[in-house]
Amino acid sequence: MAGKSLGAVRVGFVSSHSQLGGSERYLELLLESLGSDWIAGVTVLQDGPLYDRLRSAGHRVDVAPAGARIGLLAGIWRARRALRAQHPAVVHANGVKAALVSVLAVAGMRVPVIWVKHDFSWDGTLARLIARRCRTIVAVSAAVAETFEGPLSEKVLVVPNGIPETGDIDRVSARAGMTALLGCEPSSPIVLLVGRIDAVKGQRELLEALPTIRARVPAAQVVFLGADDPNHRQYAGALRARTAELDLEQAAHFLGQREDALRLIAGADVLVMPTIRAGNGKGREGFGLSAVEAMAVGTPVVAYAHGALPEVVGDCGALVAPGDRKALAEAVAEIILDPVLAERLASCGRRRAQARYRAATMVKSMVTCYRAAAD
Numbered sequence: 144m145a146g147k148s149l150g151a152v153r154v155g156f157v158s159s160h161s162q163l164g165g166s167e168r169y170l171e172l173l174l175e176s177l178g179s180d181w182i183a184g185v186t187v188l189q190d191g192p193l194y195d196r197l198r199s200a201g202h203r204v205d206v207a208p209a210g211a212r213i214g215l216l217a218g219i220w221r222a223r224r225a226l227r228a229q230h231p232a233v234v235h236a237n238g239v240k241a242a243l244v245s246v247l248a249v250a251g252m253r254v255p256v257i258w259v260k261h262d263f264s265w266d267g268t269l270a271r272l273i274a275r276r277c278r279t280i281v282a283v284s285a286a287v288a289e290t291f292e293g294p295l296s297e298k299v300l301v302v303p304n305g306i307p308e309t310g311d312i313d314r315v316s317a318r319a320g321m322t323a324l325l326g327c328e329p330s331s332p333i334v335l336l337v338g339r340i341d342a343v344k345g346q347r348e349l350l351e352a353l354p355t356i357r358a359r360v361p362a363a364q365v366v367f368l369g370a371d372d373p374n375h376r377q378y379a380g381a382l383r384a385r386t387a388e389l390d391l392e393q394a395a396h397f398l399g400q401r402e403d404a405l406r407l408i409a410g411a412d413v414l415v416m417p418t419i420r421a422g423n424g425k426g427r428e429g430f431g432l433s434a435v436e437a438m439a440v441g442t443p444v445v446a447y448a449h450g451a452l453p454e455v456v457g458d459c460g461a462l463v464a465p466g467d468r469k470a471l472a473e474a475v476a477e478i479i480l481d482p483v484l485a486e487r488l489a490s491c492g493r494r495r496a497q498a499r500y501r502a503a504t505m506v507k508s509m510v511t512c513y514r515a516a517a518d
Contacts, residue, residue: 154177155225156186157234157236158237160191162191163192163196165430166237170193171196173506183231186205186226205228207244223248234254238260239264243269256276258281260281263290266290279516281302284301284451286454287430314409317409317410334475335407335415340370340371342419345447348447350365368407370400411437412485414437415445416428419466427449427450428455431451431456438495439496441492443485444459445462447462448465458491
């Protein structure tokens with residue numbers, strides 16, 4: 144761990160969100176890997192599960208709710224008070240709202256801000272204005288760095304997300320555990336989507352493709368792993384209603400948020416990432432952490448070919464045109480029905496994850512970044 148390294152830099156972390164999505168999982172892993180010597184404190188801009196988890200892990204955590212308009216101004220003031228109390232040498236802004244709040248909160252404090260950019264939210268003029276006030280923009284993929292052109296590009300450093308070593312997860316036992324959890328036949332092919340229940344994550348895309356998948360693979364089961372998004376309860380209800388309309392209640396399973404996600408990924412035949420474009424830059428994967436986890440444990444990936452997924456998955460998965468549900472279904476069925484193809488993609492994915500997406504490499508790059516900003 145970096146926590147006992149010589150020359151630790153005290154970093155104040157500001158997180159846009161407090162749910163348990165990819166950017167929050169990234170932050171948890173980074174904090175755990177750095178250790179206490181590096182952590183001045185954490186400020187979250189909304190209450191939620193991340194706050195509770197970080198407090199349980201022993202971190203100092205402040206909540207500075209930052210809504211819209213007046214709520215945003217209040218959040219900036221609260222974040223400024225929290226950061227003043229933490230006395231950080233560097234601020235790590237985890238997300239675009241965190242970056243906006245951070246650069247305004249530290250005005251006059253001579254504390255450099257590093258913006259870790261996870262997605263495409265608010266790309267364009269606002270993103271470039273924020274970037275001008277940051278010391279460094281760390282992009283988790285080349286795709287999310289594309290909005291910065293000209294002189295701003297000199298501030299950008301691409302540091303892909305990393306994951307811990309997955310160990311020797313036994314796919315046979317993981318699969319047995321998955322089928323037992325679902326109550327389906329041991330031979331039933333399992334297709335998994337990991338992500339909060341939100342329209343941009345593409346649960347509807349996979350659900351609508353399921354009849355086509357089952358036309359070729361009648362026993363196929365689909366699993367949706369992730370909590371309902373509290374801001375989109377209506378979508379979650381509509382998704383379950385559509386499942387009933389399609390008479391797929393015995394083939395589509397909603398498991399909610401679980402701590403054993405990696406084992407469930409290892410127990411699936413295919414992981415699907417059919418994210419769709421929405422407003423404000425949302426809906427394209429800025430990285431695709433679940434895809435990397437799937438590759439690491441040998442589960443083939445099928446995804447819509449936009450955002451960072453072509454960059455992250457490369458030739459180690461099946462990428463289809465965004466929004467083409469038929470192509471999505473055919474790619475899933477082909478992997479299930481062709482063991483040779485499935486094994487080729489699995490082997491390719493394992494090698495790619497090991498070579499490119501190691502947590503230790505990510506942490507080392509961030510440590511270098513903090514030290515450079517603090518000099």
